[in-house]
Amino acid sequence: MKYPLISSRLAARLTILPFVVIALTIFVGCVLWSVQLSFTSSKLLPNSDFVGLDQYIRLFNTTRWIVSLKNMVIFGVLFTSGSLILGFLLAVFIDQKVRAESFFRTVFLYPHALSFVVTGLAWQWFLNPALGLQEMVRVAGWESFTFDWLVNRDFAIYTVVFAAIWQASGLVMALMLAGLRGVDPEIWKATKIDGVPTWRVYLHVIIPILGPVIFTSVILLSLSVVKGYDIVVAMTGGGPGIATEVPAKFVLDHLLQRANIGLAMAGATVMLLTVIAALAPWLYVKHVKKGANG
Amino acid sequence: MKFKKYLSGSVAALCLAATCFGTAALADGKKAEVIHWWTSASEAAAIKVFADRFQEAGGEWVDNGIAGDAAKQTFTNRLLGGNPPQVGQFNVTREFEEIVDAGLLNNLNAEAEAGNWAEVLPGIINNVIKRDGNYYAVPVNIHGSNWLWYNKAAFEKAGAKPPTDWDSFFEAVDKLKADGAVPLAVGGEAWQERLTFNAVLLSVAGRDFYLKLFNDRDAELIKSEKMGEVIDVYTRLRDLVRETDKGSPGRSWNETTSMVITGKAAMQIMGDWAKGEFISAGQKAGVDYGCIPAVIPQSPYMISGDVFVFPKTGNEADRETQSLMVNVMLDKETQVAFNNVKGSIPVRSDVDPSKLDPCGAQAIKLTSSDATHVGSTGMYITPDLAGAIQDIYTEYWNASDMTKEDMVARLVETFETVN
Structure with a gap:
């Protein structure tokens, strides 16, 4: 009786094999190739002229790269926490059994249907001192009103954070709302009987239950932090000056415009290491700890 | 299966x-x-x-x-x-x-x-x-990338004259400013700031300096007094734009040209592709708008x-x-x-120059002799180095805490390390 079972398993494996091979060669192979190129002097075309850590030394001596890394941290922390908090509050709001729930749900989720490019452009127009909000308030009568963060090199990165939170918090809301709807109604009944204030229930009972949902949201949000490129290009083009540059833009500029594959791949490798460093604690918890317990 | x-x-x-x-x-x-x-x-x-x-x-x-x-x-x-x-x-x-x-x-x-x-x-x-x-x-x-485009009506209204050197440029700026126009509009994108820097470099330091710097890669020139003068003019332009042209950061070149077309701004330094915008707005060279190749007359014309x-x-x-x-x-x-x-x-x-417009006719004179034009920086240096120095130009243009000495030091370092 065992024979058919083995054969079907074998067939399944054989079917998967090509995809595994493709995935390994394309994803892992290309990653390895990229890393290898970062140790070469490749310009427009890839070459194998080994130059050691030269590209990395230049990378970390480049002001623009350092500014990019700082911006990724500022953007990452504010964008992730902002979207989580706003998304959670929106979900809680909708969970209060409000009227026209589906209307609000759609409105809050709608920004997520727009790409980062469209989001960036729309916010660029809205925050442009000569066209948008500032001009509108001035025309309405308050003539000394000034809101020029978009063109101010010290604040421009925060406008990018605003726009990104506006775009992403709808998604977080949808995830959180699904989580909230999954909470056992008995818990609510029990806390009502005990007379626990609602905010404390949310803080001490509901949020821990939502743990996995929050985790998923964080992963989704951090991915858009690392690959963040389009919103910056559409909103500020990295400017004023180099004030809103991000690592992905540095890599693509050096790849596409500046014909320096070596330096671009060094930047990409640092980005990859950042992702691995961010994922390491999770991988540890998920695999090593589980293994120890099992 | x-x-x-x-x-x-x-x-x-x-x-x-x-x-x-x-x-x-x-x-x-x-x-x-x-x-x-x-x-x-x-x-x-x-x-x-x-x-x-x-x-x-x-x-x-x-x-x-x-x-x-x-x-x-x-x-x-x-x-x-x-x-x-x-x-x-x-x-x-x-x-x-x-x-x-x-x-x-x-x-x-x-x-x-x-x-x-x-x-x-x-x-x-x-x-x-x-x-x-x-x-x-x-x-x-x-294409020529260092032209000065100006609105003739705005100049007449302010009683200003088209510049013949940087002193008369800033005299005109004062008159235009008093008249209420944005004297010089610059689109605040990195490449436009680089274009502005190169226009200043060519008009202040001249052809030989430019070629020694980019063709022979003589980084010593960056520490010279001449380069100091270049950066001074660049700084004056920067301060002027910060004071009078608030919408500059991130603005595209064609939006900037349309400010000159409508008379909101009086001048723009831009390549000859700006001419297409004047033409499509129905304006005539020499009547509605003026063009000066190389920004300051007698300066080398930069071609690409x-x-x-x-x-x-x-x-x-x-x-x-x-x-x-x-x-x-x-x-x-x-x-x-x-x-x-x-x-x-x-x-x-x-080719027959009579078939070209007045701006084009001026330009083809400058390109027919080697002594009156230079190539764009990309003809001499790699896109990598061109990009790296562009980062420095734009940083300086937008910075508040970067001094002239910082800029010189960074340029020298970049010239010496980037290939």
């Missing part, structure tokens, strides 16, 4: 289809696929001049316009992947020399000799399209342009098609027709 069979079947079908297309493309004679990045309305109209003339000459033009930098990337990838188009586009810079060295392009010596390129093309451009004595690219136009290259495709018939394309693109009449639409001037100096 059924699924697997289906899968392998469809893969086979796909492969078959691909080979079919492949052979079909090879079999055809005068078919030329052209990868280019001229996709905006006026650019598309310009390249259509080439396409029409090529069809008339018996070729078949297969248009593959890809907007932006992706065009070069697509072209390079297909070249490396062994499936090159017959024609690809680059700027007149050193960016295609690696492809030449890798032996991927056809040399055009036969066409060059027949067309007497050495005589009719400007020397600088000749240098860029030649490598080790062989020709590898066809230049099609000359586009070239087409012709990859080896491994097919003899393609080589003939490419030869036909070369001759169509450099034909005298086609050159005038194409460049009048594009806003640039013909790459050959032996």
Whole structure:
């Protein structure tokens, strides 16, 4: 009786094999190739002229790269926490059994249907001192009103954070709302009987239950932090000056415009290491700890 | 198992289809696929001049316009992947020399000799399209990137005169400012700030300085007094723009040009592509707007342009098609027709100047003698170094805490470390 079972398993494996091979060669192979190129002097075309850590030394001596890394941290922390908090509050709001729930749900989720490019452009127009909000308030009568963060090199990165939170918090809301709807109604009944204030229930009972949902949201949000490129290009083009540059833009500029594959791949490798460093604690918890317990 | 069979079947079908297309493309004679990045309305109209003339000459033009930098990337990838188009586009810079060295392009010596390129093309451009004595690219136009465009009505209203040197430039600025116009509008994007810096550099330091700096890579010059003067003028412009042109950061060049067209701003430093905006707004050169090549008269004019290259495709018939394309693109009449639409001037100096507009007529005088023009920085230095110094220009233009000495030190360091 065992024979058919083995054969079907074998067939399944054989079917998967090509995809595994493709995935390994394309994803892992290309990653390895990229890393290898970062140790070469490749310009427009890839070459194998080994130059050691030269590209990395230049990378970390480049002001623009350092500014990019700082911006990724500022953007990452504010964008992730902002979207989580706003998304959670929106979900809680909708969970209060409000009227026209589906209307609000759609409105809050709608920004997520727009790409980062469209989001960036729309916010660029809205925050442009000569066209948008500032001009509108001035025309309405308050003539000394000034809101020029978009063109101010010290604040421009925060406008990018605003726009990104506006775009992403709808998604977080949808995830959180699904989580909230999954909470056992008995818990609510029990806390009502005990007379626990609602905010404390949310803080001490509901949020821990939502743990996995929050985790998923964080992963989704951090991915858009690392690959963040389009919103910056559409909103500020990295400017004023180099004030809103991000690592992905540095890599693509050096790849596409500046014909320096070596330096671009060094930047990409640092980005990859950042992702691995961010994922390491999770991988540890998920695999090593589980293994120890099992 | 059924699924697997289906899968392998469809893969086979796909492969078959691909080979079919492949052979079909090879079999055809005068078919030329052209990868280019001229996709905006006026650019598309310009390249259509080439396409029409090529069809008339018996070729078949297969248009593959890809907007932006992706065009070069697509072209390079297909070249490396062994499936090159017959024609690809680059700027007149050193960016295609690696492809030449890798032996991927056809040399055009036969066409060059027949067309007497050495005589009719400007020397600088000749240098860029030649490598080790062989020709590898066809230049099609000359753009000038340092022009001063100004609104004549705004100047008259303020009682200001077009500048003849930087002192009179700032005198005009004061009058224009008092009159309420934005004296000089600058689009605050990195490349526009670089363009401004280069215009100042050429007008203050001159041709020899420029060539020693970029062609001979003499980094000592950056520490010189002359460079100090350049940075001083650049700083004055920066402070002027910060004070009077609040909407500058991130503004595109054509929005900036339209400020000059409407009289909101009086002047803009921009390449001759700005002319297209004046023309499409129905304005006339010398009547509604004025143009000064090289910003300050008697300064060197900075030229750039586009070239087409012709990859080896491994097919003899393609080589003939490419030869036909070369001759169509450099034909005298086609050159005038194409460049009048594009806003640039013909790459050959032996065309009839009366067919050009007043700005173009001034420009072609400057390009006919080697002493009055220089190439854009991209003809002398790599895109990598050009990009790295652009980062410094834009940082300085936007910074509050970066001193002149910082800028000099950073430029020297970049010149010494980046290849």
